[in-house]
Amino acid sequence: MGTQLVWFKRDLRVHDHAALAQAAAQGPVLCLYIIEPSYWSAPDASQRQFDFVRECLRDLYRQLKACGQVLHVLTGEVTEVLEQLHQQQAFSHLHSHQETGNGLTYQRDLAVAQWCQARGVVWQEQRQHGVVRRLPSRDVWSDHWQQLMAAPPVPTPALQSAQWPWAPQAFPEWQAWGLPTDQAPERQTGGRSEGLRTLHSFLQDRSSQYRGGISSPLSAETACSRLSPYLSWGCLSLREVVQATEQTLRAPSTDAWTRKGLNAFMSRLHWHCHFMQKLESEPAIEHRNMHRGYDGLRENDWNAEHFERLRTATTGWPLVDACVTMLQHTGWLNFRMRAMLVSVAAYPLWLHWREVGHWLARQFVDYEPGIHWSQMQMQSGTTGINTTRVYNPIKQAQDQDPQGVFVRRWLPVLRRVPDTWLFEPWKMPPSVQAQCGVTVGRDWPLPVVDLAEATRSAKAQLHARRNTAPVRQAKQAVVDKHASRKRPEGTRKRRPPTAPKAQTTLDF
Ligand SMILES: Cc1cc2nc3c(=O)[nH]c(=O)nc-3n(C[C@H](O)[C@H](O)[C@H](O)COP(=O)(O)OP(=O)(O)OC[C@H]3O[C@@H](n4cnc5c(N)ncnc54)[C@H](O)[C@@H]3O)c2cc1C
Structure with a gap:
């Protein structure tokens, strides 16, 4: 040969x-x-x-x-x-x-x-990956995933070298292309060795925090696996992560709490390919709404100032601005905070997902187009098949960062603001502002819009569109193409005890 x-x-x-x-x-x-x-x-x-x-x-x-x-x-x-x-x-x-x-x-x-x-x-x-080219029907997708993940990993082969015709080339410097510089000083380090270290520390130690730890941006940093960039760039194969997780699940030393967390983690390894399959089956969802009935909903209302305030962490909503600041520094955020950022962009700020998606893609070291664009649309309400989830950034702050540790860590300017006003500084009486040395409007921006009113108006516009006959009628085609399948009762296959449950809700 x-x-x-x-x-x-x-x-x-x-x-x-x-x-x-x-x-x-x-x-x-x-x-x-x-x-x-x-x-x-x-x-x-x-x-x-x-x-x-x-x-x-x-x-x-x-x-x-x-x-x-x-x-x-x-x-x-x-x-x-x-x-x-x-x-x-x-x-x-x-x-x-x-x-x-x-x-x-x-x-x-x-x-x-x-x-x-x-x-x-x-x-x-x-x-x-468990992505299938020219997938005839979503009904068979899950079986394909299981088969690929259950097969033994391909062993490293013995390699015979062919002749390379040139001297080695220098690795190009990013700056040479004249593109914007952007370094994320606290990002994860690339490479398989780091990927394997991250996998082992998760399975042997940190997975006990997975359950209950992945929603708050404070605990998520260590409770989440942090494997996303290593999976996105292929330093680790998805199959080896699936099989190593199954092995940990089977180990007698793994306690019941950790096992529950690992099962939830396994579901996400399933979602990894489930979401990528959407882009594989319909590449156009990178550019246009998954449900075409939502075309024109936000496209013509682009508000450059809203986007600038979001992008530069100056919305005036502390949790949002803290998340954007963390993202700028680390290139990573947990799922809930990513979803909250997109929800804030899509509802109170009424920004179309495309430009916001490009900005976020650049921020994520783990950018994976299939997951990213599917999620951008899902969190913006343009899939037509998912429940509308509108995250209130003030409530999220109260739930996920009750002592304000995360907000104070990423926003030093708010460190001296008392707990009572930390998530809504604009409500702080002038005497408290003077006491803590933060003048709203000078040291901290006023909110970009009135949150309650803007969210109400956004929801009303989305619901009005959703209730039209053409939108309702076209929904089934999106379900057929992209939604996960619930096996009919009686035909459900037996799964090995450690395998993840099939994705059974339309939300995924
Ligand atoms: C708007 C938006 C954009 C996103 N863009 C990306 C992206 O570009 N790349 C990316 O890898 N993830 C993306 N996600 C999904 C998720 O937020 C990240 O996978 C997760 O935060 C990565 O951290 P982790 O590896 O510690 O996650 P863990 O919770 O430890 O999950 C393990 C792995 O499962 C997969 N996974 C986890 N959650 C999801 C999910 N909701 N959908 C699909 N796969 C999932 C990822 O491969 C992840 O590495 C996005 C989510 C949202 C809401």
Whole structure:
């Protein structure tokens, strides 16, 4: 067989790497990662993700070196890079994992397929997630997921190297592209070694906090697994995380409380692919409403000032501004706080999800297009099949940060504000403002809008739209395509005791 080119994408590991194993079985291998300028200058990409990927690649380099291989990194658009390489060192096969990415990577993959066809190169793509290409019906989805996750991980293959035609290229600096800098100084570190450390610390220690700890932004930092960036960039395979979790669930030393938490965690590993499947089945949901009956609801009302206040952590609602500040510094937030930010954007601030989604995508080191765009639409009420969830940021602060520890940590200016006024500083009497040294309107912004009134008006507009006949009639088609399935009673399959429950509500 001829030279086998392995194209690493969002699968930055050697272990359980089906594409690498397939390549190794067919001949001498070349391993390549391509830094695509068009990808990194897109509105959903950012330096913090780029820096994380660079760390993943360093780690991948070490993993491949241990197998006697070199990771080659080239910069350029994929078909151009493939063409140049093919001219120097013809390869017969291209190997990669399937990717459920944004519109740009989808178009790029179409171009790669065309290029392969024109050059007579065979492109073999492998599955790495429970996402199914050309899924005939959502009814069979869960069985596909179970099968893939139950299969043994692919062993690291013995690799034979092919000849690389060029000297190593320098890794490009982000600044060289003239794009906005954005470093997230407290973000997680990239790479499989860090991913494995995070997985082990979660399963062996932190998972006991999962139940009861994942909603408050204070406890979530350690109670959540923190595996999202390692799953999004493929430093860990989803299957190895599923199987390691099952093993911990079976261990006699795992107590009942932790076991409940781990079962909830397993459900989320299921959701990971369930949400990605939505984008795979309907790539257009990155750009347009999942339920077309909501078209025009917010699109023409874009309010640049509202967005600016949200983006710059100056809404005047302390929990919202604290979350945005944390996100700027760390590139991560727990689910509830992400949902609250989108809810605040979509309801009281009445912002369409698309621009807000780009901004948040850039903030998230773990940006995963399939999860992200599905969630953006779900939390904005444009799927037409989910219950409308409107998070009140003042109530959320009272519930999730009752002592104001989180708010004071991220917003030093409010540290001396007494508990009574901390979540609604604008209500603070002038004498208290003078006492604590915070003048509202000068040191702390007035709320961007009247929360109660703006939320009422938003809900009324959404409900009016939802109650129209065309919107009600079109709902079933969205359910058929995207909603999870409840098996009819009597046909329910027996699950092994540790497997997650199938997603049974329309909310997922
Ligand atoms: C508006 C919005 C945008 C989001 N964008 C992303 C994104 O770009 N990338 C991303 O990985 N997650 C996204 N999420 C889902 C979720 O918030 C994160 O997966 C989670 O906070 C990551 O932290 P963790 O790994 O500690 O989570 P854990 O609770 O430990 O969950 C483990 C894993 O399960 C998956 N998962 C957890 N919650 C969800 C969920 N609700 N839907 C789908 N999969 C889930 C993730 O892969 C996660 O790493 C988004 C949520 C919202 C509301």
